[in-house]
Amino acid sequence: MTSTTIVAGVDRQLKNHTSFYATVRHSLTMAYRGLLKVRRTPEQLIDVTIQPILFTLMFTYLFGGAIAGNIASYLLLLIPGILVQTVITTSTVTGVQLREDMDKGVFNRFKSLPIARIAPLAGALLADTIRYAIATILTFATGYMLGYRPDAGLGGIVAGGLLVIVVSWSLSWIFAFFGVIARSASSVQGISFLILFPLTFLSNAFVPVSTLPGWLQTFVNANPISHLISAVRQFANLGTIGSDFWLSLAGAAVVVAIFAPLTVRAYMRRA
Amino acid sequence: MKHSSHTPFAIEARGLVKVFGDNRAVDGVDLHVPTGSIYGVLGPNGAGKTTTINMLATLLRPDSGTATIFGHDIQEEPQIVRQLIGVTGQYASVDENLSATENLIIFGRLLGLGRAEARQKAVDLLEEFGLSDAAKRPIAKYSGGMRRRLDLAVSLIAQPPLIFLDEPTTGLDPRTRTQMWATIRRLVASGSTILLTTQYLDEADQLADRIAVIDHGHVVAEGTPDELKASVGVAALNITLDHEKDITQAKAVIEAVLHTTVQSPAPRTLTAPMAKPDGVTDVLIELRKAHIGLDEISVQKPTLDEVFLALTGTPVKEGEQS
Numbered sequence: 001m002t003s004t005t006i007v008a009g010v011d012r013q014l015k016n017h018t019s020f021y022a023t024v025r026h027s028l029t030m031a032y033r034g035l036l037k038v039r040r041t042p043e044q045l046i047d048v049t050i051q052p053i054l055f056t057l058m059f060t061y062l063f064g065g066a067i068a069g070n071i072a073s074y075l076l077l078l079i080p081g082i083l084v085q086t087v088i089t090t091s092t093v094t095g096v097q098l099r100e101d102m103d104k105g106v107f108n109r110f111k112s113l114p115i116a117r118i119a120p121l122a123g124a125l126l127a128d129t130i131r132y133a134i135a136t137i138l139t140f141a142t143g144y145m146l147g148y149r150p151d152a153g154l155g156g157i158v159a160g161g162l163l164v165i166v167v168s169w170s171l172s173w174i175f176a177f178f179g180v181i182a183r184s185a186s187s188v189q190g191i192s193f194l195i196l197f198p199l200t201f202l203s204n205a206f207v208p209v210s211t212l213p214g215w216l217q218t219f220v221n222a223n224p225i226s227h228l229i230s231a232v233r234q235f236a237n238l239g240t241i242g243s244d245f246w247l248s249l250a251g252a253a254v255v256v257a258i259f260a261p262l263t264v265r266a267y268m269r270r271a
Numbered sequence: 272m273k274h275s276s277h278t279p280f281a282i283e284a285r286g287l288v289k290v291f292g293d294n295r296a297v298d299g300v301d302l303h304v305p306t307g308s309i310y311g312v313l314g315p316n317g318a319g320k321t322t323t324i325n326m327l328a329t330l331l332r333p334d335s336g337t338a339t340i341f342g343h344d345i346q347e348e349p350q351i352v353r354q355l356i357g358v359t360g361q362y363a364s365v366d367e368n369l370s371a372t373e374n375l376i377i378f379g380r381l382l383g384l385g386r387a388e389a390r391q392k393a394v395d396l397l398e399e400f401g402l403s404d405a406a407k408r409p410i411a412k413y414s415g416g417m418r419r420r421l422d423l424a425v426s427l428i429a430q431p432p433l434i435f436l437d438e439p440t441t442g443l444d445p446r447t448r449t450q451m452w453a454t455i456r457r458l459v460a461s462g463s464t465i466l467l468t469t470q471y472l473d474e475a476d477q478l479a480d481r482i483a484v485i486d487h488g489h490v491v492a493e494g495t496p497d498e499l500k501a502s503v504g505v506a507a508l509n510i511t512l513d514h515e516k517d518i519t520q521a522k523a524v525i526e527a528v529l530h531t532t533v534q535s536p537a538p539r540t541l542t543a544p545m546a547k548p549d550g551v552t553d554v555l556i557e558l559r560k561a562h563i564g565l566d567e568i569s570v571q572k573p574t575l576d577e578v579f580l581a582l583t584g585t586p587v588k589e590g591e592q593s
Contacts, residue, residue, distance in 0.1 A: 111330050
């Protein structure tokens, strides 16, 4: 302070809008902040590290014999299901953490800075893709150790993994929206769980659909989660792209088209 | 944008109003803060100090009224205003989980510094605020004083010409408070304008060039510390009488001598502001002449309570949220 002289307020050349380039840079810095926070509080990663390993082990040995006759053939069915369930559940964290962040003092500071209003939101969504990547890799790795050897090999797995990450990112807009409008972080958690728990379980993730009662089959077949799981199975087992892939992508695009503007608008009103 | 560059004021606010539900938190506040000065906003909890700052810092939209920062309207040109201000809140607004260095680097990057520049700025500011040793520690492990210092350091990254300090020393021990005062004085010496809110009369007295006293969302008095003191007296006289029956007569005697309003907070007690402590001599002589017996007498510096009593006629209400 002693060495510098402050430039007087009236002598500064200033603009009242933020350029696109600056907006991207601010968002990347906010994403960097998100990653730093993960590094400082690694316990935040429990849901994307322990959960995929634990669930894969549990379901494989619990249901493998009963549903598919043996472990190896059940894994072909199960791993894509577990993958989708785990990664999509992870996308709810975006909303919970956003709510927590917005309740903190640091958020007031963000608002007082001459940065793009959207940057904290964009940064949070961006940083969370790393969580999806971790969950994806760990699920496949656990499966591999248990004997998961899909026919399409690594290429199919990578393609399936990327699809799940993209769809989860799209869905995270829904939970970001709840995060912005909800009153507390725990209520976001509650709403998210209520939506996702039935959606992920009442799908083709764990059991063959043919074993279900008719009315439930109708629901399961209509469930977008089922289509995503089928698309991943197709990638991993056959190495092909089918209608489920396009349906999943289209569904994701619709979600983003609806929830991104809603979230941004609600967010800007508070920011 | 240059049209208003002649204004000598860092802040000009007219009729600012903010209503929360049926609570008029800020009810028509006018402020004129000259560039290069320390301006104190003095008031109890719930007076509307923080809400006023939040509006001036573009965090809250005023329900009515206007304000400009160096001639830039807070509602029309918020993004410009944000480039001219630094805000240090009542509660440390930094990332709890990150270290001081990481916080400073992130805010530096957000404010447009390059990678190396941001790092260098972080090192410099930590050095300046005596936080170098704790640079790598997460903020969650910081003491209250260290948080305030870091918080202020973050506000100074962009060297803003106007700095808002919302109760910068509330909850600090006396030694840390003195350090904070020294820092604030250095800031102004380098050319910044500072608006600070405080609940402490002596803090405003020590630091501010001008003071606005605010209560229930209104500015109830404004002026230099000396002017304000003249209006409430530099000392408060407290007298407890031997007998309750003398109270009316004693009150009249004191009012006649000191030419001021005398309050009676208890049946046998009278308090009065005094311009100079030696006014007490005349009061005692007159009371003796009137044969009024005294149980106890003291002369104290006026507290914020008495300033309010004198300015508003109502005592400070405790426990209201700002």
